[in-house]
Amino acid sequence: MIDGILAFLSYLGTAVALLFAFVLIYIRVTPYREFELIAHNNKAVAVTLAGAVLGFTFPLMSSIFYTQSLVEMVVWAGITCLVQLAVFWVLRRYAKRIENGDFSSALMVATFSVAVGLLNAVSISH
Template sequence: MLFSPEAFPLQNLLSFAAYFATAAVLLFVFQWIYTRVTPYDEVALIKANKAAAAVTYGGALIGFVLPLASVIAHSVSLVDMAVWSVIAGTVQLLVFFAVRLFYPGLSASITANELAPALKLAFVSVAVGILNAACMTY
C-alpha cells in the first residue's frame, strides 16, 4: 500500500483542502480589492504589455501572500487565518497609499510604464510583506 492511514490520515488532506481553498479565495478577494483601489487599471495595462503595472501588481500580491503563508502555518483555525489575512491585506493597501504620499506622481508613472517607480512600490510591498509575515509568527 502506497499510503497507510496512519502515515497519511484523510483529515490531513481535508485540512489542506480547506486552508488552500480559503487562501485562494482570500487571494482572489485581495487582488480584486487592490485593482479597485488603485487609480489605474492594472488588467488593461498588463494586457497592453505595460511592465510597470505587472511589477507593482506582482509586488502587492507577493507582499500579501508572504504573511498569508505565515498565518496558514501558525493559525489555530480557518477563522483565525481569515482574520489575520484581512489584516495582511489592509497593510498592503496602506503600503500603496503610503508610497503614493512620498511619490505623488506614482500612478501617472505606472500608467506611463516607467519601471523605476514601479519597482520602488513593488519592493516596498514585498519588504513590508516580509515584516508583516514575521510579525504574524505568534
C-alpha cells in the same frame, strides 16, 4: 489521512479565495486598470501588482503556518490586505508614473510591498 487531506483542501481553498479577493480589492483601489494595462504590455503595472500579490501572500502563508484556525487565518488576511493597501496609499504619488510605464517607480513600490509583506509575515509568528 482523510482529516489531513480535508484540512489541506480547506486551507488551500480558503487561501486561494482570499488571494483572489485581495487582487479584486487591490485593483479597485488603485487609480488604473491593471489588467488592461498589462494586456497592453505595461511592465511597470505588472511589477507593481506582482509586488502587492507577493506582499499579501507571504503573510498569508505565515498565517496558515502559525494560526490555529481558518477564522484566525482570515482575520490575518484582512489585516494583511489593509497593510498592503496602506503601502500603496503611502506611495500613491508614484501611481501616475507607474501607469505611464515608469519601471523604476514600479520596482520601488513593488519592493516596499514585498518588504512590508515579509515584515508582516514574520510578525504573525509572535
